[in-house]
Amino acid sequence: MTKAEPHPTVLSTLRTMSGPVRILLLGNLISNLAAFLNAFLVLFLTGRGFSAGESGVVLAAVMVGRISGSAVGGAVADRIGYRWVIVGSMAGTAVLTAAIVHVPNVWVGALVACGAGLTANAYRPAAMAWIVELTPKDQHVMVFSLLRLTFNVGSTVGPVGAALLLAYASYDTLFYVDATTSLAFGVVAFAALRPGREPVPAGKAADEGERPGYGRVLADRRFMLVVLGLFLTALAYIQSSAALPLFVKGTGHSAQVYAALLTVNGFIVIACEVLLSKWTQRLPIGVPMAAGMAMLGVGHLIYTGPTPVAMLVFGTAMWTFGEVVAAPSMMAYPGLVAPPALRARYIGAATVPQQVGYAAGPMIGTAGWHAWGSGVWVLTGGFALAGAVLVGAGAGLRRRSPAPAAAEPALASSADA
Template sequence: MPSTVRVLMVGNLVSNLAAFLNAFLVLYLLHEGFSAWESGVVLTALMVGRILGSAVGGTAADRFGYRWTIIGSTAATAVLTAAIVYVPNVWVGVLVAGGAGLTATAFRPAAMARVVELTPDERQVMTFSIWRATFNIGSTLGPLTAALLLTWFDSYVPLFLADAATSLCYGLVALLVLPADSARGGKHKEEKAGKQPAPGYRKVVSDGRFVLVVLGLFLTSVAYIQMNSSLPLFVTESGFDSRIYAVMLAINGFMVIALELWLSKWTQKAPIGLPMAAGMGLLGLGYLTYLGPSQTWILLAGTVVWTFGEVIAAPSMLAYPGLVAPAALRGRYIGLATLATQIAYSVGPVVGVTAWHWWGTRLWVLTGACAGAAAVCVAVGAGVRARPRPRELHVSTERESEPA
């Protein structure tokens, strides 16, 4: 990988290693005397900000450049995260937490777009497999780091200051190390020279095939997130010990770490729609397995199947938006795909838990149907026979006729 991509990989690792604000915000606010309702409102603002940050970050990446979007968003995240410890009331907390959530995710479309720009098409899937590995390592070691800080300082404040410090360091490294963005295509430069309005998300959503893939990403994310919401309810209320659920999570984590990079050596050679559709299909099939007899081996076998689906599909899902995007809209394409996933992760647990209470084990029919529909959307939108090519960006040059 080019040195710039390596820097972005390390930044992705560190930003997830010290992402303490999500997990400990409510505990900190309760400790500081805020009510449970006030703490929940502030946390909601943080989550809404994180969802909106993907769309805002995609726009900023295309308009201001990848490098400056990364620098600006990480610097703002550092300031706002540190400011959390000084909020005097719930409404200031809402503003600060919402802003921190927005800026904390705004850099991701720019960073991913820069990775796409510097990586040959035939290596995109493997590169984003490594990107996922850095995310998973950071997310796994983060809680252990938080436990150590809490043991040493017996306070939540150092957690937020450490979170802010890592964001600030990322921004400084981006300022000092990342080179300026390369030119993003002749058409984009001509649009700027002619002072034509830059295309926005309206142009992205007019790409019907891409929107179909985004719908597939949304549906498969709704299905996938059930591992953290309705699956533990299903396991414990089916008469199993909670340790069985822990074993299922351990199987998932081990397979992702052990197999994803290795399998990416082969999936990157296939038409990118094929591993996405196949993986989504396996995800649904694995969840449908839970409709079988309530036996331990059935639970473990189903977990193996849907985890295979995850490791086959996930790297290609990350690589696809940047591969098909016109250069001038790469940030927005990635931002829209990320936005769909973030929304799914927010509404998916509510949908799953509600379905479990209404329908019991028939929840897995709904989950399998979501994953199956996602596979169809991706197969149609991305295709399963040919590698994707960047979409052509057509901007109208016609002028309205002036009145006589």
Template sequence: MTAIVENEKTTPVKEPDAGVFVTLREAPVAVRALLLGGFISRLAAFIQIYLVLFLTDRGFSATQAGLALGVYGGGAVAGSLVGGSLSDRLGARTVTLVSMAGSAALIVSILYAPTYALLLAAVFAVSAVGQFYRPAAQTMITELTPKHRLVMITAMYRLGLNLGMTAAPLIGAALLTVSYNALFWGEAFAALAFGAIAMFALPRGGVRARKEAAAAAGPEPRGRSGYLAVLADWRYSVYLLAMLLTSAVYCQYTATLPLDIAAAGISLWWYGAAVSLNGFIVITCELAMTKVVQKWPIRLTALLGLGLVSVGYAIYAISPLPIWFMIGTLVWTLSEIIGGPTVFAYPAMAGPERLRGRYIGAMQSVFGLGTAIGPVIGTLVWFQVGRSVWLWAALVSAVATVAGLIGMHTPDRAEESRHAAAPAAGTEE
């Protein structure tokens, strides 16, 4: 099936269907390189998984290990913000090289930090610098991808991240049979591999081309700049609120759900089954679902993508029986495969090109913040109100859905025309 668009002379033109294989085949080399690099970065993301075990093995207390993990999360939030700003200033290629080379060196430094304070500093720096590349990668993907392909490419990018995250614990466990040194050096070499891909496959000239395009379009509006300009966009600020609330609720399956299942006297096998169900459906079905969903209006996708999280967690509240845990998980997993690619691709379409990296960085940092504070808040609420926590989660998610509907809008035709010309901005001059 094909989509019908109109050109400037109102002559109907058939636009090729943005299917999985067609999209991947027609994607520029740089985009495919970023898809591969994202997969590699997650495939070797060992530190966050094994940091607590590493520190306790080195003689630190469980409290010190937990604090270090929290510092790692804080570094990820800060890194997204800095990465977004650097992407607008330096370009995606330069930022990716800095991110991968810097994180490779910093990863190894954790092994040799002489004091706990320096170790915490190294952990924060590793997380922050390693996060720089994510806004930069999404910015370049947006610049090089036609608008009607962007949601599908984002789904492919997410698939690579999910596949890498699924395999990383197993690869890390294998390296641990050798030593913790092998684990850390393995992640460092993976970062260098991504850096090498960026050096040879990503184009130069993107920043200069964007500046020339902006100069041709006229002077920039006076007033706020940087992240203040992002926050001045009231619609986007509402969208950011939606992302914060959604991520804080969504991550309850990693914190509150196992507590609730154990308290109900149900085998934790059911928890493992629920998490596995989520991973299996996302990995096997998201691309196929995206082929259909990418043609929907943005607000419809947001309604289902955000609203089904509320419905899924409300189902948990019905009864502490395995059947309801599985059905609830299935429902909020549908929200992920329906809305995930569109919701995560949206920041690149929401703002002006000169702030694209910051728009992306703001979303990624807010989402990371929600993921960091969500488990803490969720478990505290569960200890206070018990199973009613799921009703509170559903309510918060419903508020997030309304915020998403208000904050997300379809870009106007002028913006789409500018985006359609964007691939030229990423080419080497």
């Protein structure tokens, strides 16, 4: 009987990570450091004379584009290959983000913003699918934890850079810098992610008379249970920026308390997620997903009790640790269980409902707060707990075997960029 291989550590994962995966993680960091469009679009447009309503229309167009971008990106990536989708989406994002500065009216602005949102999200299924194919299965959770770290660091540091740009330059410069970073990522992807080292695209490998499509993804009932669970979890998670600030103010606390709660969340995620992934990667992948979603629900239910600052911090820490436990496995799961010919589509199919949840959640949370006060946390906590049940049923709490054709990636041909 041979001794079981030890699970990868953070350092061993970093040492053995292939060149293309390093580039994709670095590109994710760079693009998120300058992802200014969502945060500053309304302020830019109202400063240019657009009304609040017109600015809202343009921002909504960005959201529509982002939702559709994941589905479009997944389908195209499975047909033409990951590299070209990444390069094309980054180039398109650069052009359209720069064009926002010059839109003459709300309708052109909405069209350009929708396109920018679409291209900005279209690369994600391709990048995530490529990471899956270039990473050994026992490192998937850890690598996606590192991917999330690049996103969280970029999202945390980025606003500081934005403040400096606005202090010494202008909104125009802000969006030009955003466009430049997207273009830089696209150029690096074109130059360093050489097509000879990319897995054969599903569309080229599939029989020309029967290309795989989203219909086959929807037919995977267990996977669709997980997708529904991800949607409900997104409805709950987004309340940190919707119902939570209303709740904090409504219970007599200041905006500084809300800022402190967000700081607690950011610190725990950045400090703990990668380290905890060393242990969660050892579990059947459905376990950390379901457990984390349940912790998110419990954290929300804690808010229904007494509301001294200590309890608010406790509730926030609870749902944040739920995020830390669940999120890397949630990102790894679709690519892990997908057939190779549908990998990007599976990832796109899992991403779209989450984007819809993030878009619809604020409306549900704010309406729930105005209707029921702190009772909104029973609703959103229930969403997360229901998501945990669905994910447990779909992914299973015992190890689910990957799709039969999903063999270990051929790392020898992709070890260096």
